[in-house]
Amino acid sequence: MRKTLTSTLALTALFTGFAMTAEAKTLVYCSEGSPEGFDPALYTAGTTFDASSKPVYNRLVEFKRGTTEVIPGLAESWEVSDDGTEYTFTLREGVVLHSSDTFTPTRTLNADDVIFSFERQLDPENPFHAYVEGASWEYFNGMSMPDLIKSIDKVDDMTVTFVLNRAEAPFLANLAMDFASILSKEYADGLAAGGSASDLNQKPIGTGPFRFVAYQPDAVIRYQAHADYWDGKQPIDDLVFAITTDASVRQQKLTAGECHVMPYPNPADVASLKGNADLQVMEQQGLNVGYLAYNTQQAPCDDSRVRKALNMAINKEAILDAVFQGAGQVAINPIPPTMWSYNDAIEDDPYDPEAAKKLLADAGVSDLSMKVWAMPVQRPYNPNARRMAELIQADFDAIGVKAEVVSYEWGEYLERSKATDRDGAVLLGWTGDNGDPDNFLAVLLGCDAVGGANRAQWCNEEFEDLIQKAKVGTQDERAALYEEAQVVFKREAPWATIAHSIVHMPMRANVEGYVMDPLGGHWFDGVDLVE
Amino acid sequence: MLRFLLSRFALLVPTFIGVSIVAFAFVRLLPGDPILLLAGERGMSAERYAQLQELYGFDKPIVVQYLIYLKDVLTGDLGTSIVTKRPVFDEFLVLFPATIELAVCAILLATVVGVTVGVIAAVRRGSWFDQGFMGVALVGYSMPIFWWGLLLIIFFSGMLQWTPVSGRISLLYYFPPVTGFMLIDSLLSGQEGAFRSALSHLILPTIVLGTIPLAVIARQTRSAMLEVLGEDYVRTARAKGLGPMRVVGLHALRNALIPVVTTIGLQVGVLLAGAILTETIFSWPGIGKWMVDSVSKRDYAVVQGGLLLIAGVIMLVNLLVDLLYGLVNPRIRH
Numbered sequence: 029m030r031k032t033l034t035s036t037l038a039l040t041a042l043f044t045g046f047a048m049t050a051e052a053k054t055l056v057y058c059s060e061g062s063p064e065g066f067d068p069a070l071y072t073a074g075t076t077f078d079a080s081s082k083p084v085y086n087r088l089v090e091f092k093r094g095t096t097e098v099i100p101g102l103a104e105s106w107e108v109s110d111d112g113t114e115y116t117f118t119l120r121e122g123v124v125l126h127s128s129d130t131f132t133p134t135r136t137l138n139a140d141d142v143i144f145s146f147e148r149q150l151d152p153e154n155p156f157h158a159y160v161e162g163a164s165w166e167y168f169n170g171m172s173m174p175d176l177i178k179s180i181d182k183v184d185d186m187t188v189t190f191v192l193n194r195a196e197a198p199f200l201a202n203l204a205m206d207f208a209s210i211l212s213k214e215y216a217d218g219l220a221a222g223g224s225a226s227d228l229n230q231k232p233i234g235t236g237p238f239r240f241v242a243y244q245p246d247a248v249i250r251y252q253a254h255a256d257y258w259d260g261k262q263p264i265d266d267l268v269f270a271i272t273t274d275a276s277v278r279q280q281k282l283t284a285g286e287c288h289v290m291p292y293p294n295p296a297d298v299a300s301l302k303g304n305a306d307l308q309v310m311e312q313q314g315l316n317v318g319y320l321a322y323n324t325q326q327a328p329c330d331d332s333r334v335r336k337a338l339n340m341a342i343n344k345e346a347i348l349d350a351v352f353q354g355a356g357q358v359a360i361n362p363i364p365p366t367m368w369s370y371n372d373a374i375e376d377d378p379y380d381p382e383a384a385k386k387l388l389a390d391a392g393v394s395d396l397s398m399k400v401w402a403m404p405v406q407r408p409y410n411p412n413a414r415r416m417a418e419l420i421q422a423d424f425d426a427i428g429v430k431a432e433v434v435s436y437e438w439g440e441y442l443e444r445s446k447a448t449d450r451d452g453a454v455l456l457g458w459t460g461d462n463g464d465p466d467n468f469l470a471v472l473l474g475c476d477a478v479g480g481a482n483r484a485q486w487c488n489e490e491f492e493d494l495i496q497k498a499k500v501g502t503q504d505e506r507a508a509l510y511e512e513a514q515v516v517f518k519r520e521a522p523w524a525t526i527a528h529s530i531v532h533m534p535m536r537a538n539v540e541g542y543v544m545d546p547l548g549g550h551w552f553d554g555v556d557l558v559e
Numbered sequence: 560m561l562r563f564l565l566s567r568f569a570l571l572v573p574t575f576i577g578v579s580i581v582a583f584a585f586v587r588l589l590p591g592d593p594i595l596l597l598a599g600e601r602g603m604s605a606e607r608y609a610q611l612q613e614l615y616g617f618d619k620p621i622v623v624q625y626l627i628y629l630k631d632v633l634t635g636d637l638g639t640s641i642v643t644k645r646p647v648f649d650e651f652l653v654l655f656p657a658t659i660e661l662a663v664c665a666i667l668l669a670t671v672v673g674v675t676v677g678v679i680a681a682v683r684r685g686s687w688f689d690q691g692f693m694g695v696a697l698v699g700y701s702m703p704i705f706w707w708g709l710l711l712i713i714f715f716s717g718m719l720q721w722t723p724v725s726g727r728i729s730l731l732y733y734f735p736p737v738t739g740f741m742l743i744d745s746l747l748s749g750q751e752g753a754f755r756s757a758l759s760h761l762i763l764p765t766i767v768l769g770t771i772p773l774a775v776i777a778r779q780t781r782s783a784m785l786e787v788l789g790e791d792y793v794r795t796a797r798a799k800g801l802g803p804m805r806v807v808g809l810h811a812l813r814n815a816l817i818p819v820v821t822t823i824g825l826q827v828g829v830l831l832a833g834a835i836l837t838e839t840i841f842s843w844p845g846i847g848k849w850m851v852d853s854v855s856k857r858d859y860a861v862v863q864g865g866l867l868l869i870a871g872v873i874m875l876v877n878l879l880v881d882l883l884y885g886l887v888n889p890r891i892r893h
Contacts, residue, residue: 056730064643072599161639161646164611170601229644244736245653246844247727268730272842276709280717281724439595439857442602458600471601481602 052265053557055539057550058278058287059269062246065160066232068206069149072166077206078550079269083251084126085209085234088117088142089200093551094543096315096367096463098200102137102210102235112195112500113178117142119186124256125212126239128231133214137235139182144213146180149173156216159225167207171461195500201462206549210235237262237553246271263541263556282307282534288557289535289542291550295353295411301534310533312544313366317359317468318409318457319523320400320420321483323450328393335521337387338453339377341427342420342524351416352527359525361514363468366546367460368503369510374518376525384427397430399452401445405438408529408548409457416526417455448478448485453524456483460547465510469495473522484522491516567878574874575867579632582866583625586859593617593641593857615641628863637867638860640853647864651846655868656739657727658845661837662830664761665769670823673773677780677819681788682807693781699774704833708767708840715763722762725842729756764841768833772826779822783815790814817888824880828873 061075068081081087090101100106103117123137148156149168157163168174176199178191192199202208215233219225232240235258238251249269253262270287272278278290279297283304293301293309302309322329322338329335344358360376363369388396402417403410410416414435421431434452436444445454461467471477474495475487491513498509517523533544540556594603594611603611612618616627631638637647676696680689716724723729727741734748742761745753787793788811796806835847846865853861 054730065645070644072597072601160644162615162641162644164597164614166597169607170598170603226645242733242735244844245650246848247842248730248733250733270726270730270842271844272725273848274840274842277712277725277840277842280712284716284720284724286724286730437590439591439593442598442600443592443595446602456600480604481600 053263054266054268055264055289055552055555055557056268056270056287057552058272058281058290059249059550060271060275060278060292061273062271063243063249065229066240066243067160067211067229068209069145069165069168070160070163070229072170074548079249080232081206081209082236082549082551083238083267083553084232084236084240085211086123086236087204087208087210088119089204091201091204091463091545091547093554094545096201096460096546098204101204102142106200108200112197113192115190115192115199116183117188117190119188120258121186123235123258124254125215125235126233126254128233128239130231131215131218131233133212133233135214137210137212138185139188140185140213141210142188143180143182144216145208145210146177148216149207150177150180155220156225156228159220160229165207167205171202171205171207173202197498197500197506198462198464198466201464201467205462238267259553262553264552267552279534282536285536288539289533289550291533293532293534295355295532298355298532298534301532306537307534308537308539310535310542310544312531312533312546313357313364314408314529314531314548315364315366315460315463315546316409316457316548317362317364317528318407318416318455318526319359319362320453320455320526321445321523322453322521323448324484324486324522325448326451328391328396329398329453331391331393332520333387333391334393334396335524336377337384337391337393337427338424338429339521339524340380340384340387341423341429342526343379343423344376344526345379347416347419348527350419351410351412352529355411355530355532356527357530359527360518362473362517362523362525363465363510363514364460364528367463367465367468369465369507369514371511371514373511374514377518377521381423381426388427388429394428395430396428397432398424399434400424400431401441401452401454402433402435403438403441403455404435407457408459408531409527410455411529413455445483446480450485454483455526463547465506466495466499469510469513469517470499473517486520486522488516488520488522491520567881571874571878575871576629578870579629579863579867580625582863582870583628585866586854586857586862587621589854589857591857593859596857597641632867637864640858640861642853642856642858642861647860648868650849650861651865651868653736653739654844654846654849656736657741657843658831658834658838658847660740660742661761661764661768661843661845662827662834664765665830665833666772666823666826668765668769669772669776669826672769673776674780674816674819677777678784678807678812678815680777680781681784681815682803684785689781693778696774696777699770700778702770704767704771704836705840707770708763708837711763711767712840723756723760725760725840727757727760727843728753729760732756764837764843767840768830768837771833772823772829775826775829776819776822780815780819783818784811787811787815813887817884820880820883820887824877824883827876831869831873 063076063079064071066080068077087101088103089098092099102120104120106115106117108115125133148154149165176192176196178193181189183189212233216228219227237254237257239254241250241252243249251267253265255261275292275294281287282290301307322335324330348356360374400417400420403413417433421433424431458472471481473482475492478485478487494509494513498506538558540558541554545551639646676692680692683689712724715722732750732753737744737747741757745757793811796810834845835851838845838847850865
């Protein structure tokens with residue numbers, strides 16, 4: 029009864045016209061959820077980006093596959109003014125946009141498309157600023173782009189200049205992010221004129237490696253390789269997302285040959301997947317960190333000796349075994365080891381309960397009792413916060429510190445943990461957006477973020493000075509400053525750094541050319557199926 | 560009859576308003592703020608938070624929010640999802656046929672098999688068949704759906720490879736939806752093998768979703784039949800020399816069906832609840848999964864709208880069951 033993919037491919041052509049030739053190669057990806065829509069700038073979820081920005085769109089600059097290095101995308105080249113406030117991009121000539129049943133582009137990509145893609149997010153007066161109800165451009169705002177961008181100017185048809193209010197080195201990396209995808213202005217204008225503007229979010233037209241064909245909600249998304257893609261046609265002809273939310277079912281589909289690639293296996297199943305000769309399992313360190321943030325504004329955790337002592341009480345190896353089931357590595361610094369500027373000379377606080385007890389006594393702390401906050405949700409950087417909190421509770425108990433584990437509903441948890449007078453240490457984490465150290469160090473530990481994302485409420489002058497200086501300059505100059513900042517961080521110990529996760533990606537053995545993305549996305553350009 | 564119908568419809572109005580209040584209050588009573596959940600670990604400034612509150616209308620007093628909501632509902636606007644930014648009713652319309660298709664197949668399976676097994680068990684009371692099947696029914700009734708679904712997938716799809724693992728139809732077939740019911744659309748598409756593929760995808764989810772109603776219906780039929788079989792008129796029919804098929808099929812079953820019809824009607828709620836888990840296991844694109852996702856994201860408009868629509872469906876089914884009563888039992892013909 030079950031049809032294998034091999035027969036599927038040839039027959040698809042016969043029945044659907046979906047593939048053009050009988051030898052059409054179709055790659056099926058068992059995705060973990062439904063996209064919220066297809067206009068990436070409206071959303072913040074990785075699942076949505078996998079289905080929209082990655083296959084369908086390009087950006088001015090892109091991350092080199094498998095790295096966070098920024099390389100040319102739709103912009104062939106760019107220049108940055110000496111003061112770092114003007115970025116001038118020269119666009120690639122002859123970039124062909126997708127066609128669909130209802131739209132055929134009359135021109136190739138130009139500066140109008142670039143300006144439209146950003147202006148709609150920036151300018152409340154833009155007709156596409158509120159083209160769907162509740163459009164809030166959350167990523168664009170979250171990355172502080174409205175404060176940063178002064179203007180976006182068209183120099184000529186193929187040249188665009190972004191003028192910034194201040195120098196910001198991570199700006200270029202921000203432009204490689206999903207929200208910065210370039211849409212077609214011609215298509216949007218046509219939709220608006222026809223009274224169907226919301227189709228911009230349902231039937232996307234981009235420049236990317238795959239053309240959107242159809243979406244059946246919660247079931248299937250179909251794409252076809254873009255024949256005129258500026259970087260050459262893809263080795264596969266069709267790409268299908270078979271939406272399969274349950275990890276066990278995804279695994280069954282993969283082993284049964286109903287899909288080629290699946291994300292997010294159950295950690296406990298990874299070993300058996302690795303043992304299956306029909307499959308291969310790729311793995312990569314996730315660009316994330318899971319941590320325990322002390323409240324450095326409340327006694328006794330305002331004393332770095334107390335924080336150090338608590339850090340030395342935590343048995344991280346035991347946590348990795350019990351909570352990550354091997355799919356993680358001990359975190360030493362607040363940024364993951366795959367990120368540039370990671371300081372590998374820094375040594376972790378040793379696991380030493382006796383020394384911890386002594387340090388506590390030196391700090392004059394006895395009979396300490398505190399709260400440990402456990403997140404109510406699963407995250408890549410912390411698959412089971414409740415279990416982790418219980419292990420930490422036991423570790424603290426061993427040095428005579430009584431810990432009480434508390435938790436709240438997720439929204440409430442995020443909100444309450446921001447309070448500067450919060451009681452206790454908070455388990456939380458972060459997944460990088462753009463591969464820039466600023467996206468970890470300034471966002472999570474900067475003085476501006478106290479009372480916000482800086483859950484340690486930690487404002488250290490020396491650290492702040494370094495990360496502010498590192499906002500401009502060449503990558504080498506910036507890296508030196510960040511390395512120094514990590515030394516200050518380790519000395520002051522506002523967090524116990526717990527772990528970075530390891531992400532596994534099981535796929536059929538005949539999948540070739542898949543490259544794992546350190547930022548956690550799933551890309552299918554360059555992927556091929558071999559016999 | 561017309562008066563009865565009108566009075567039943569009149570009753571729907573206060574029920575509907577009641578449901579709208581419950582749906583509105585329920586999602587707001589849950590701890591958690593949709594805007595904060597939208598922001599996640601990143602968080603947002605107080606100023607931005609206030610802007611979004613205003614954008615979504617959450618800054619208004621709760622009573623005002625309800626009245627606006629009620630007004631919108633009465634003018635046919637169920638609101639827009641905060642998460643997907645799409646109209647709730649549009650999302651419902653796309654997903655609902657999948658749930659209906661699955662639920663109808665499950666209730667058909669449960670009714671046909673349940674009534675048959677129940678009747679045989681009652682007629683052969685105390686036999687191995689009776690004891691065996693009623694034991695199985697009890698197990699079926701107590702089965703955790705999620706575990707049962709995975710077990711069937713591992714056995715029939717994984718080991719035997721008889722059925723597909725999940726989805727509604729093989730990826731081989733692609734045609735734009737016409738009715739939204741895959742069995743019908745696959746026939747309309749004219750593509751060879753599409754109907755068979757859609758049918759094979761329905762087998763496991765139908766069994767999983769139908770298991771609990773089947774067990775309930777079988778047990779209900781058995782006890783109703785036992786009661787009826789002991790009645791004087793059945794003895795009379797037998798004494799008259801009627802064949803056992805006529806006695807059981809015509810005289811006994813028709814009367815025994817009255818409580819069974821009620822039970823089947825009540826199973827609609829059970830089915831929609833069971834659909835949530837079944838749809839999740841089998842990646843079935845229906846409203847069960849949609850509702851669960853929206854609750855976890857505190858997507859107010861979807862939870863409210865979805866609950867209202869589902870309640871509407873259940874109310875309609877109950878009305879139909881009341882009307883069906885008349886057909887099976889002339890004494891309460893209205």
